[in-house]
Amino acid sequence: MRLPDGVIVRYRFPWWLRPFLLRGVVGITLGRRIYVEGDDPVRTLRHELVHMQQIARLGLLCFYWRWIREYLGQRFRGASADQAYRRISFEIEAFAAEREETL
Ligand SMILES: [Zn+2]
Numbered sequence: 490m491r492l493p494d495g496v497i498v499r500y501r502f503p504w505w506l507r508p509f510l511l512r513g514v515v516g517i518t519l520g521r522r523i524y525v526e527g528d529d530p531v532r533t534l535r536h537e538l539v540h541m542q543q544i545a546r547l548g549l550l551c552f553y554w555r556w557i558r559e560y561l562g563q564r565f566r567g568a569s570a571d572q573a574y575r576r577i578s579f580e581i582e583a584f585a586a587e588r589e590e591t592l
Pocket of ligand 1: 536540579580583
């Protein structure tokens with residue numbers, strides 16, 4: 490797997506980040522840094538790299554604004570937290586990339 494220039498990947502979350510993470514989270518992107526954990530960190534890395542591209546495309550604020558708006562829209566329509574998360578367009582794109590062998 491080829492990483493974009495300047496991206497730093499760390500296995501395991503730093504101690505200071507743990508209190509902010511929901512249970513079951515296996516990857517998170519903070520700026521140019523990606524933290525992964527869990528059974529399949531390469532798969533998680535593919536997912537997080539898609540989010541990094543989305544953020545580069547839209548800008549951080551626009552990305553999170555639309556992510557939250559889509560999530561809440563799903564919740565208001567009766568989706569469970571997990572269903573709402575998986576129906577966010579950014580997540581659909583990232584989950585699809587998890588299964589690809591190349592980036
Ligand atoms: Zn995601």
